[in-house]
Amino acid sequence: MSEQASWKFTPTHFALGVLLILAIAAPLAFGSYHHYLASLCLINIIIAIGLNLLTGNAGQISICHSSFMAIGAYGTTYLVSKVGLSFWVALPMGGIIAAMFGLALGFPALRLRGFYLAVVTLGFLEMSQLLITELPSITGGVRGMPASRPALFGYTLASDLSFYYVILAITLLAIWCAYSIINSPTGRAFDAIRNSESVAQTLAMPLSRVKLIAFMLAAFFAGIGGGLFASLVGFIDPLEFGLWTSVRYIIIIVVGGLGSIVGSVVGAVALTVLPELLRDFKEYNELVFGVLLLAFLILIPHGLVSVVPRIRQRLSGKTNSQPAISKHGAGV
C-alpha cells in the first residue's frame, strides 16, 4: 500500500500531476480576486491538515485550533513589524511559538478525553481571546494590527498572484510533511492511540509523548497558516480567531475526511469556495455550514474522500462488501 519495493506510475500519480499543473497554470487565466481566494484555499488546507493530524489521526478533539492560528498570525506579524525580522524567519518562528503553546495545552490535555478535552480546549480558546484584547501593545487589542506582504529576492510580493505561488510552495511542503508523518512510526502511533490507548502502550508507544507531538504539530501547522493569513489579508482582525473559526476547521476535516490528507484538501477547498459562491446569503453562512455538516454526516459519514473509491468500486462491478479503503490510514 504505502511502501512498495518498486515505484509504479498509478492513476493517482497522474491525477496529482494534473492537479499540480492546474494549481500552477490556472491562476494565470484569472484575476486578482481569484488569486486571493485560491491563496485562502491553500492556507485553509495547511490549517486543516494540522487539525486532521491531531483529530483525524491522533483522535484528540480540539476546539482551539483558531487560537494557534492567532498565535502564528500575531507572532509572525509582531516579529516582522516590531522586531524587524525577515518574514521568512518570522513565519517559521510564529509556527514554533504556536507549537510551544500547543505543547503547553497538551500537558493538561494528557489526562483528558472526548468531552472533557473539548472543554479544556474551549478554555484555552477563551484565554487566548482574552489575551489578544488584554495585550494591545503586542496585538493591537480590539482594533487589530496591520500586517504586510513579505519580500522575496528583493521584490515585495504585493500582487496576489506572486504571493499565491509562494503560498502554494509552502502548502506543498506542508502536504509532503503530513504525508511523511502519516506514513511513519509517528503517524502510526497517532492512529494507534486513536484506536486504543491500551494497545498502543503495549506496543511501546509512549502515550504522553505521542499526544504532545500531535498537539505541537497541529499548532505548528495552524501557526504557519495564521502567519500567511495575516500577510495575505494585510490586517489581523481579532474576531477572526473565535470559536466559529475553530468549528469551521472541524467541519472541513469531517466533510473532507478524517485522517486523510486528500480529505483536508478537498474539505478546505470546498468550504472556502462555497461561502464565496453564497455571498449574497452572507448572514446565513453559519447556517449553511451547519446544514452541510449534518447532511454530510448522514449521507457521507466518512467524508468526501470516501466517495471516489466507492464510485470506482461500483464502476468495476465488484460486489465485494469490503470498503475499498478504510476511513483512516489510506496513506494519502
Next chain:
Amino acid sequence: MSYFTIDNLVVTFGGLRAVANVSLALGKGEIHGLIGPNGAGKTTLINAVSGLIPHQDGRIVIDGQPVHQMLAHKRAEAGIGRTFQHAETFADQTVITNLVAGGFAHRTSTVLQDVLGTPGKFAAERKAFAEADKMLDIFNLRALRDVPTGDLPFGTLKKIDLARALLAQPRILMLDEPTSGMNSSEAQEVITACKRIAGELGVTLLIIEHNMRVIMGLAQMIHVLDHGEKIAQGTPQEVQRDPLVIEAYLGHGSATHA
C-alpha cells in the same frame, strides 16, 4: 533466579482481590500455561504485568531487570509483549498497517525525520513493511493484506493480534486465549507458531488457554489460578490429577474449561 519472575503480585479492584499474591517463574524459551475458571484473574494478571492496570504489591523482573515500576510502554521496550483476549486490532486499519504498528519499538527514524520525510525515513519504512510482510506469510494472511480488520472474523483477528505482538520482538510474550474463535486447523497453525516462537526465537511464553487439549500439548509447566490465588503448579499430568484443580473446575462447571 529464573529469566522471568512474578513475585507476590497483588491486584485489587475495590475490595476484590483479583490477583492475590501470585508468583510465577519462567525460564528462557519456556512455554508455561496459565489456567483457571472464568473470573480467576488470568487476564487481570496479564494486564498488571504489561502495566495497563496498577498493582498493589509485588515484583516483576525480566532477566534481572525490575520492570514493575515502569510505565506500560517502557515495559514493552524492556521486552514484555502481550496479546488480548478480544484481539483489539485497529479496526479501521488494514491488516498490514496493524502489523507494521507492532514494529514500533524497533523504529529507526526520529520524529524529526518522520516530519521532514528524509530518505532515511523512507528506507526505514520499507524495512518495517518488509518485516511485516514476512509475518503475513507466516500466519497465512497474505490475501487479506490490504483489508481493514474491522470486518474480519474473530479467529483471524486473534492471528493478527499475535502477529502484531511478535513484530515487537518481545523477550516474554503473554498470550490471552490465543486460539479462541479459531477452527482446529487455525488453532493448529497457532500452536505450531508458538512452538517455533519459543524454540527458534527463544521467546518465553505465558499462555492463557481455554482449550485443555491445546495447553496440555504445548506447555511444560502449568499454573492454576482460582479466585485470584494460585492453587497449583506442575506439569500438565500433575495438574490434571491435582484434587484442588479438579475441585476448582467442577465447582465452577465444566472440567474441560481452562
